[in-house]
Amino acid sequence: MKKILFFLFVSAYSFAQIDKVEPPFWYENMNLSQIQIMFYGKNIAQNTVSVSNGIVITGVQKTENPNYIFVTIDTKDVLAQEVVFTFKNKNKSFTQKYEIKKRKENSRLRESFDASDVIYLLMPDRFANGDLSNDSTPNTTEKADRNNPGGRHGGDIEGIIKNLDYIKSVGATAIWPTPLCEDNDKTYSYHTYAQSDVYKIDPRYGTNEDFVRLSAEMKKRNLKLVVDYVTNHWGAEHWMFKDMPTYDWFHQFPGYGQTNYRMTTQFDQNASKIDTKYCMDGWFVKSMPDLNQSNPMVLNYLIQNAIWWIEYADLNGFRVDTYSYADKVGIAKWTKAITDEYPNFNIVGEVWMYDQAQMAYWQKDSKIGAIQNYNSYLPSVMDFTLQEAIHNGVFNDDEASWFGGIIKVYNNFTNDFLYPNPNSLLVFFENHDTDRINEIYKNDFKKYQLALTLIATTRGIPQIYYGSEIGMAGDKSKGDADIRRDFPGGWATDTTTAFTKEGRTTEQAKYFDFTSKILNWRKSKNIIHTGKLTHYIPENNVYVYFRHDEKESVMVVINNSKDKQTFKVERFKENLEKYTKGIDVLSGNSFDCTKEITIDGKSSLILELK
Known part of the structure; x- marks a missing residue:
């Protein structure tokens, strides 16, 4: 008798067990109203599912793994409330509460x-x-x-x-x-x-x-x-990797296959299919199983997870790791779903490439991507070519040459025409x-000053x-x-x-004092945030550029030479014709902008023009 009772107890317990519910709750008035809820527990797929309060179930999906059941409900016009899911198998049933929460006011138009x-x-x-x-x-x-x-x-x-x-x-x-x-x-x-x-x-x-x-x-x-959001991979200790919903939830070769890291295969019209596959589907490292974003269930899971975190934690943006290693069609759908939900939401993707055309391919509305009918919908990419110039020792180049010195920085910006929105690029000198x-x-310290002056005053997001x-x-x-x-x-x-x-x-x-001074000044300078960038070919390793609009102008001078330089300003007449004086943000000194300007070696000026 004791054995029979024990058997009944164990059977009932395993039957009723739900270990995980994801997303753990959702929100009212979301653009994404068809929400697919994953219920995970021992043999849960043996059950039929219903839900209370007149909520409509629009789909029930079971996989080869009986420990999962995916239930899609329609939350359109459903107000914040608690609903109850009922799982039933023959004459046995159990319930699971699920909450639709009230959404924050103006959440959709959140600042990014x-x-x-x-x-x-x-x-x-x-x-x-x-x-x-x-x-x-x-x-x-x-x-x-x-x-x-x-x-x-x-x-x-x-x-x-x-x-x-x-x-x-x-x-x-x-x-x-x-x-x-x-x-x-x-x-x-x-x-x-x-x-x-x-x-x-x-x-x-x-x-x-x-x-x-x-x-x-x-x-x-x-x-x-x-x-920092990761769409490309999870860790090998992820609980879903240890008990996969479907075999193709992750890319299988079978099992582990190493990426070739050649992101160019994503758009190279001459690339072999096997090379393209190993770039997109290969694992970044052996401990990071590669997610299959071409599987609609995986993609939907990632979309819902990202939106859930934005809403739950009141986020202002994403930086997406290894963006260009993901399935490029899938990652574009993921990005568009988020920006459809939050029209102002900015997402910057890690596209670690050293060619402007190749990086521009990944930015939203790229004309380069359009050649292949591709749009990533990604608002921002990281300006790795600028970082490369700085890392390759541009500020060690005391002497200018045709290809050397500060011309490397100038040349970086000459290719801005490739980007749909260069002012949305992330600019940095390290990470x-x-x-x-x-x-x-x-x-x-002088070279640090030059680098920080550059990224704090040029176009983009420092x-x-x-x-x-x-x-x-x-x-x-x-x-x-x-x-x-x-x-x-x-x-x-x-x-x-x-x-x-x-x-x-x-x-x-x-x-600290230098960094704090320049960045706190930048906070209130709309001309640096949105003004047009006009730059001049460097002479004697001195780079001059302006951030300007109809009403205001800032002149930036970066002297990459180790020697003091004096230069005439007549060459910059198109940007200086309305101005006679500049006040240096860094030193507070006043400069006459009608004749010539002298600047110390390995130093910079940020002149607010008057």
Whole structure:
């Protein structure tokens, strides 16, 4: 008798079990009203499904894996409420509550990032440890070990929140943290690009509620939150990889197949099919299974997940990792679905290529893409050719030549005609995957000044990387950990802190004060955000350009020569004819703009013209 009762208990328990519901809830009045809810549990597909309150089920999809059932409901005109799903198998049934939540006012037209912003990129694990209690958690494998350069160091969401005022003081208006969702890899999990649950913040960073609180605290300070979203791959520890809904949820070769990283195959009309397949479908690395965006269920899952996070955490934008490795048709549909839901929402894609035509292919409404009837719908791409010029030591080129010196920067902008919207490009001199600029230029402060002046005043959206504003360096050849060092003062055991004026060394203060001055000035300068860019061919390694409109003009001079230079201004008459004087933003000095201007070697001027 006891055996029979035990059997009945186990059967009923396994029958009624639901382990996951995704999305965990939805919102009223969404453009995406046909919402496909995934229910996951042991043999759940054996059931029929119904729902309460007159909600219409428009589709039920089962796969070869009986642990999944996908139920599509129509939420059009459905107000915020709780509904109940009933799962039934013969004479047994169980229920699952599901909530349609009220949407934030004006959510659809939410503000996003643009050229008026400066984005501060940080790695949460390496920025600041605000909560010691979550450094290691029982349900995640890798534990904190700050002595391991490639291990987890304990930085978290609370650490970001506690230092928001610092970030704002730098002059940033938006924050891009590298991914925050759970990454349960056994080692090297701190970067969190190999996510194991995309509806859950990594518990070593905090909770979903902590993330929402971060967003709210940022809004209080007029800071925008740009989330690093990964569409191309998940981690091998992702629970859905361990129990796949369908065999083709991930690209199979069978199993692992390495990408060739040749993104040119995405548009090369001469490319072989096998090369194209291995670029798009191959895995970025063995620990990151490649998602199959050409599978409609996968694509729908990613669209819903992205929109859910935007609505839930009140996000202001996305940076999309490895954008050009995804199925290009699928990623375009994903991007369009999000921007259809949020017309002002900006998304910048990582298209790591060193050719303007190839990068321009990926920007929304590209004439180059149109040749192949392709539109990515992606508003912004990253200006890697500008970054390349800076990384290749343009500011080390003291002597000008036909191809050398500051002409490399000038030539970058001569190809802006290829982009549908060059002012929406992300401009930067480093990020979390590259050598730090202060490593490249060996902490030559003058060269840092030149680089920051450039990205802060040219067209596009500037992005800086945490720590460079205090002179942090890092050599990628020593491993990624060297370019992702802990921010000094982010840990209670640190003996110094760069988060405060009093704590900064003289050298750190020199970098910080310059960075803060130029970026805080930029905040209110609409002419820099939206003004036309007119530049002049460099002479004697001196590059001059203007940001201007009918009413206002700013003249930028970058002297890449080590020698003091004096130049006549007659050549710039078309931009100077209304102006006689310029006040340098950096020094406060006044310059006569009617005859000639003298500038020190390896220095810059930002002249507000009067």
